Amino acid sequence: MLPPRRLRPFSAATATLALACSSAAHAATTSTTGNASATVLAGAASTAASTSGQGGGATTTTAATARTTGTSTTTPPADMQPDADGVLSDHRYDHTTVTASPMNALRQSVGLSRMPHDAMHTPQNINVVPQVLMQQQNVKSLDEALKNVPGITASVGEGEGGMAGDQFLIRGFQSQNDIYENGLRDFGVYTRDSFDYDHVSVIKGPSSEVFGNGTTGGAINIVTKTPHLGNAYQANFSGGSGSYYRGTLDINQQLTDSIAFRLTGMGNENNVVGRDYIYSHRWGIAPSIAFGLGKKVSFVLEYFHQNDNRIPDYGVPVVYKPGQAIGRPVTEYGVRRTNWYGTTYDQDNSSDDMITGRLTAHVIPILTLYNDMRGGIFHRYFSASQEACSSMAAGTAAYNNNLINGSVPSATCNSDFFSANPASAQVARNGGVGGPEPYRQSDWSIQDVFSGVARFKTGRFRHEVIGGFDIEYVTDHRQNYAYGSNRTSTSLLNPSMYVPGLVLGNCNQYPDRLVNISGVGKKCYKDSDALDVGFFLSDQVWLTDSLSIKAGFRWDNWNSHYSATGGNTAKYPDVHYGQDETTINPSVSVMYTPRSNLMVYFNWSQSTTPLSMYVTNSSEPMNAKNQSAAPERSSLYEIGAKYSAFHDRIGMTAALFRLDKSNSIQTDPTTGDISATSDQERNQGLELSISGTLLPNWMFYGTYALYDPTITKAGSTSSKQGGQIQYVPHNQATAWTSYEIAPRRPWNMTVGGGLTWRQGVWLDQANTARAPATVEFDAMVSHRFNNHWRVAMNAYNLDNRLNYGSLFSNRVTPSIGRSFLFNVSAQY
Template sequence: MTEKTIRQKLRPFSLLTASMALACATTSAHAAQDTVPATDTQATTPSGDAKANNTKKQDAYNHEAEHGFDVTHVTASPMNVLHESIGLSRMPQDAMHTPQNVNVVPQVLMQQQNVKSLDEALKNVPGITASVGEGEGGMAGDQFLIRGFAAQNDIYENGLRDFGVYARDSFYYDHVSVIKGPSSEVFGNGTTGGAINIVTKTPHLGNSYQASFSGGSGSYYRGTLDVNYQINSTTAFRLTGMGNENNVVGRDYIYSHRWGIAPSIAFGLGKKVSFVLEYFHQNDNRIPDYGVPVVTPTGGIGYPVTERGVKRTNWYGTTYDQDNTSDDMITGRLTAKVSPILTLYNDMRGGIFHRYFSASQEACSNFSSGATLTNNTFNGVAPSSTCQSDYLSGNAASAQVARNGGVGGPEPYRQSDWSIQDVFSGVAHLKTGHIRHEIIGGFDIEYVTDHRQNYAYGSNRASTSLLDPSPYVPGLTLGDCSQYPNRLVNIGNGVGRKCYKDSSALDVGFFLSDQVWLTKNLSVKAGFRWDHWNSTYSATGGSTATPDVSYGQNETTINPSVSLMYTPRSNLMVYFNWSESTTPLSLYVTNSSEPMTAKSQSAAPERSRLYEVGAKYSAFHDRIGFTAALFRLEKNNSTQTDPTTGDVSATSDQERNQGLELSVSGTLLRNWMFYGTYALYDPTITKAGSTSSKQGGQIQYVPHNQATAWTSYEIAPRKPWNMTIGGGITWRQGVWLDQLNTNRAPATVEFDAMVAHHFNNNWKVAMNAYNLDNRLNYGSLFTNRVTPSVGRSFLFNISAQY
């Protein structure tokens, strides 16, 4: 199988991408303009609909808002996120009345920043970092960590898990919620650091037509479309679409060509029984970026080679590298208000995910002659064996980077997954005597299966220069299992060179909670979730030098949660939360290189525990929201991924992250919006259970300090000479890349800005600038490599709304 054949079969339809972008630019509809602050007679909802606000409101706690001390008359800022919904039936309260720290990225902020992906949206949330592909599996896609703990299986959409391994575009997002801390009582296994829930755009009553076109640095071309059509008094249809082509400023050869579509229809709008049916498809052809290697002097601290003079544009892949994904999900959400005290929900999703992945994992190391990296050796000598010593000793021109990875991989593979999940829940409001209750209960069933077919190159991918790499490898051929069985990636723990890897997991869960109001202002919520997790893994075919293997794991877990809430007014809450979560080692079926081994199939799951106390205050007629949270997060039996072998193993490490998180968002003055967050962390390895961890060291990827800020001001609104100007900063202190605290990534500081002008109520032009000082930052992190972030870039946007 040749490179040309692979590309012909797998390259997405670039013409379709360009056509959609052109159609979006020339249509009479256009993209949503920035929401302006609502006045005292009009409040703006998250979906952009204006509603009368001339009645006194009560919250879910039957408290009337108490604002007698406020003198301003501006209300309901769209930047104040405290009254945004979490976006799932199992957490029916808004962010204000949820007893956990919740960061929400609102629609108006994403519009002003011209956010184009989930990764860009989450830059506004402190405590989130991204990791690159690892080991022989080369996970890539969206791989996030929350408060330093893996969350690659904790991405949800409208409360249902998104199992796919792909880079998510944000064209159909309404807002994004990040629920911090263990939440297994709600979501099931996982959620050590928290959960990410995407709330999508859904049909609403009334007609609207929106579209936009963007173009700019890095040959960036993007078109989006959002049309809502009311069919009758209770039925509406909505269609969102996207076409996107771009290179990455500051990185050679890296690009993404993608398109997506998300139609949905809603029945029973405004009625007691409603049903929303949604379909999502995204096709993406991109180049995986494994970044640049970290070099470590003897006895010193390792830093990325780009900190020592190597060009930030250097990419160490080959022309064979591709990450092609095709993702489809269909979702049905039923809501039935059975009685004034009982509402039932049933949410179901099915997903099919296809992927072809081929990446070159660079290695710049100091191995001895005859190192055991079989597929990296030439006549017994690894080409990267003197890479670091050559570079650090002044012989940089001779430094060679190997591209076959630590175990002769990752070699290319084709991945096919499908999943199904159904969550049935009920929310009941009732009284026992004078005591009120909110009872939430239901069950959750999910099944996911993963099938991978490995390919192999007929020869080694030759090493390349550290200073001046070349992606071209003449004469390299790619074959299937039968052609090169002895050159397949060498899976660790004696599994050997296998052709097929198959995994599956079934989780059956039951959850129940009860919030009891002891007084009008004081309530206690207690709940638990019971889960039974069954997973299998097998590696078959390929080389006959080792036998086929098959492993299995069964786990039954119970995760409790207890919260105490004091709400003297609807706009103020003080809370305490204690909760636990568990993460079986075999949880990451679709996005882990090797879910189980003979040893790890009997390993105990990770166990996490959260203690959090916080306060939330929505001030000045909901104009500004303030949050503060003190937390302590403990994790036992931590897992690690070996950067050389890709093995996922239990380490018996004990980790603790504790700290303070603050946020403020809303309208400071009329026409002046602000969104800011700050996090102070003390991430500590309290017990080193393996030689790869440092007792008392700092947890990898977690900074001590992190902050974001964004502000915008609208000059002369509704005047012909109107203008909106805005800007912000993202700052993350330097972090350790490994548990031994020997490799480090420096601080990230990024300045962004925007300017916009409205021609009338329908048309808008805007310009966004990113990384204004062209600073060398690092977005995705891993133990021995990092990926430089985008360089200085500009994006022009024209949009319309009718």
């Protein structure tokens, strides 16, 4: 038997010193060709000088994609000359030296070889969270970075087995399989720390032609810190509210004229302000080495490890006040936001290791080849209590699962809470089917993406052809545990984590106490694997200097298996399911680029999501009914414009889109079953963004989204015809600004602040439960003692508003309360 786990004390233990930190932005400069005006150069010098004291001021960068945009100079030189990358190209389309603000998201790379251009010249709406923004906000996780992106929602674990970690939705559609790192899929289920991030890109809309199956709402691509020429050393320490202690270190050492080594790392220990008993104790390290820097052939080898011991937070339940048809979080009726309904057994321990190799070879002047490979091993022990506050009908399975010594106090929780004696309300911790039950998970995965980018001419037409293949394999093994008895209910108003007499054992000790899942049974072991083989090809053709068309497709074969074995096999026979899907996903784009800093585009693309994609991050990916279900399919229609103004100091985007999804995949909040429905959904709207240096020393980053999310066909009883898609707000906006006072003076100071706003959202497809709007005000102030030392103070949720971060259909998780974080950093 496993002994009950004791919660760690909330002492201000010193955090493990970290080894990672944000790197300084490095400007890439190239020679100016054609008639680069003196005005541009003067503007570059002026802007760089005016903002250099702000921890990443304006930098002179290269519009690396200008050669493919159709921008021409007045007098073209010889037809074919080597460009800055060593590739022969028409010099009329070569580089132009520009001055880019580090806050201008349009000049950031997307971060993968299959999308070789920056956000400015990629015909799809892309939100980039730049390094300077993450530094000013003191971002510590992927979740915090994505708060700057409209259309991103975090969801909590679901159903039997439960899943926590990073579970994001983009434009209201699940993207738990759509998190990438440097263009390779990150299969792990864990909460990602940001210590090794350079910047984060969110590619909106279906992108299966690039990434493969998935990406219904979009893809999240993390660009990591990698070695560079020159030496740089940085360390910082943070401490503040909630017993928060964090240290990071970032070391870059040049070894030869073309080899460099980099080491980043982190140690972090914190509680959560506004939530009882929730903490995270984690550390990570990410060494990397690069060979051939500045050469035609280069290779980067990276290793990543993160270890995390945290308490999972399933939040607070949604309740229904008598006489009202709309459910709301119980905290909206006066219950304390700090209430946590778990037990001493609850924990989420994860260990994640990835090794990545990335090869780049300019093999011939017109052809560049890439090979990116990753292997990953992920281990996790997860145990959580899923609260439920309901008025259940006598005799139902959920009702019986909440029996306590023959009585049913938790089954009448909702009605008791709104009675004359609300203190009698008891909340269940077993979930709707007696779970979730603890489990131990072990995964490993491997992926290899080989691609080539060829730039050449056929007659008067220029081409950029991108093609290659992608092979990935992932396997998941789980061992379930079981409690010897039901976890007793606890007070809704004053919960206790202690459950006297509760014993946790392995599945062989209590085989009949395992959760009974429809189509699976009460099983001890659950094993899944999936193999995806894909081929992709696209061609961008310039019809004129300014007008180009890009068309491409990807072919995938997705083969997956799922088995549930062990337990009482006489009563519940072992089951084995499989699914084999072949999909083709096309995309077509039309781009008009009259100048290198302006693009108007139209994009149409499709994506597919086989139900069995959720191998590592779904508790029940398949059953007898849905193993033959058709994949979810989505189509995007988008027209947009991107403009980088004032010598790339400010980037602006606007996009109108329509996203249609059929055969919608849903997750049952009670059982965790993934199932395909005949629902059809449509999200359409407008997205705007502006980022950069508005005036000398004044940076700004802002986004706005207006959505019309509609269930156009309710193919299931749990959906409302014409209703609003769950988790998608009608309006959402973010803003962050900072201003540096007296730069390079002893009394210098940088002040900044921002707003995150999300309109209220429906929590279910039936539109019967709703979470209120989120409004959060944050601020920062910093001071530089010299070129090396900086102190800063960040404040979060200044008005201590009760917001809700992670959402699910019958519960929500309160966001952090008012908190302050002090930071000191050194950079040499």
